[in-house]
Amino acid sequence: MKKIKILGLVLGGLILIIGLIFFAIGFLRPKVAGVYIETNPPSTVFIDGFQVGRTPYDETIKPKEVIIKLIPESFQIPLAPYEAKVNLLAGVKTVIKRDFGEAEEDSAGDIISFEKIGRNESGLAVVSVPDSARLIIDGRERAFTPHKTSSILPGTHTLTLSADGYMERIVEVKIHEGYKLTAIVKLAKGPEPTPTPTPNQVEGSEAEGKAEEPKVEIEILSTDTGFLRVRKEPSTLGEEVGRVQPGEKYPLIEIDSKTGWYKIEFQPAQAGEEGKQGWISNQYAKKIGGMITPTPTSKLIPKLTVTPTPLYNIN
Incomplete structure (x- = not known):
């Protein structure tokens, strides 16, 4: 009987020690943060002044506030670089998307990040540049930015943002239970309206003759x-x-x-x-x-699919 008790105490002690070891390993293991960057066209990525790669870029680094700079790879027309200060949180992957334009106002993009909240809660916050943009969630709920809500179910949702004089932007996000998703969306300036020619101008241009353009x-x-x-x-x-x-x-x-x-x-x-x-x-x-005039791609309505996921396994 004594042997059985001793054996039970030994086994219990071993289980306790093993549990403490695994707890210590998990507690002492360095925390990391994830960052994913995708751009159009591709770009060179700098973090805190150091070149770390090119897009698409997907890595885990030490959680901290960093300065991310993106230099677009343009072979014909110079495009505006992008620089932002981003707070990378432990256990969370931050997603950065960027469509480069010739100037900052012609560029568009978004930053998607997560923040831990209550276990059974979920939330969404949307901030835009410019401010007070029209926001449509899943084609139904209408609001203006900045917008914050906790009455949103986990799953995939579609955000549509628009503002007068700016290009509409559509972003798909995935809400997770226990996290608040924050979307910072930058809209690009829309093209200048083209003046409608008068009937006299149309007749005059037709009278000039229809020279066939070279192939x-x-x-x-x-x-x-x-x-x-x-x-x-x-x-x-x-x-x-x-x-x-x-x-x-x-x-x-x-x-x-x-x-x-x-x-x-x-x-x-x-x-x-x-x-x-x-x-x-x-x-x-x-x-x-012959010659052909370059066509700006900014006339297209960008639609991005963003599915960032909290890094449950990197804590």
């Missing part, structure tokens, strides 16, 4: 891979929709004013089917023929 083509240059990828958007982050070969020539549709990428028709229309178009890098292609 503009793009010739594919040699690449290391032996082919060039055609993408859905003018960025290396864009989805690949086809491939073209060096020496081939294709009709030029437009030029992206930010990146200088060319939009081409790489597959002509056939009976009953539309032609296929896509973007290629201007580093591996050249224009042949």
Whole structure:
């Protein structure tokens, strides 16, 4: 009987010691914070003045307030860099998205971060630049920024922000139970309205004669891979929709004013089917023929899907 009691005490002591060891390991393990950065076009990432990589950037670092600077990779038109002070919290991944423009006012983006609250609670806070932007949540609830609510269920929600003179921005976020999500959204300035010509101006321009514009083509240059990828958007982050070969020539549709990428028709229309178009890098292609005016991509309405997740396993 005594042996059984002694054995029980020994086993109990071992279990207690093992539990204390695991607790100490978890308590003493350094806390880390996550940061994910995605930009269009790609950019070089600096944290506290040190170059740490290029976008898309996904790393864990020591929790602290840092200065993040993004230098866009632009081969044709200079784009405005981005710099912000961000507080990186332990156990939380902060998501930064940026669409670069020629100036700060032409750029758009958002910062998504989490803050721990009550275990059975969830919350949302939305701040915008400019202030007092119209906010629509899931196509129904209407408000103005800054906006804060605790009556929002966990799950994916769509935020639509707009303001007079600015481009609309759509951001999808994922709310988690026990956390408040904060979204800081920057809107880009909208294009200046184009004056409507008077009937006399229209008649005068038609009377000048209709000279046929010279045909503009793009010739594919040699690449290391032996082919060039055609993408859905003018960025290396864009989805690949086809491939073209060096020496081939294709009709030029437009030029992206930010990146200088060319939009081409790489597959002509056939009976009953539309032609296929896509973007290629201007580093591996050249224009042949007349001139075409670059088209600003800022006329498009950006839609970003943001699904940041609290880093439960990095505490």
